[in-house]
Amino acid sequence: MAKCPNCGANIQEPSKSWRYGVFNVDAYTCGRCGLRFREYTRERKCIFILKLEKGKGFVKA
Ligand SMILES: [Zn+2]
Known part of the structure; x- marks a missing residue:
């Protein structure tokens, strides 16, 4: 489960999961x-969150 960095809504399930190096x-x-x-x-600890911004791609939330 995650919390939206924009509006704070709780989201139960990720739409996709994968491994990226140690993450x-x-x-x-x-x-x-x-x-x-x-x-x-x-x-199981959240290290950082990237959010998709229009025209910028993924930036740190
Ligand atoms: Zn939201």
Whole structure:
């Protein structure tokens, strides 16, 4: 489960998950505001979040 960095809505399931080096990446799309973001976790701890911004691509949330 993740919290949308834009509107704070809780999202139960990632739309996609994969491994990136030492991280597990979970991709979410917010059902409330439509923000797409990726949560990078390591050993179940959230290390950082990237959000998709129009024209910029993924930036740190
Ligand atoms: Zn949202």
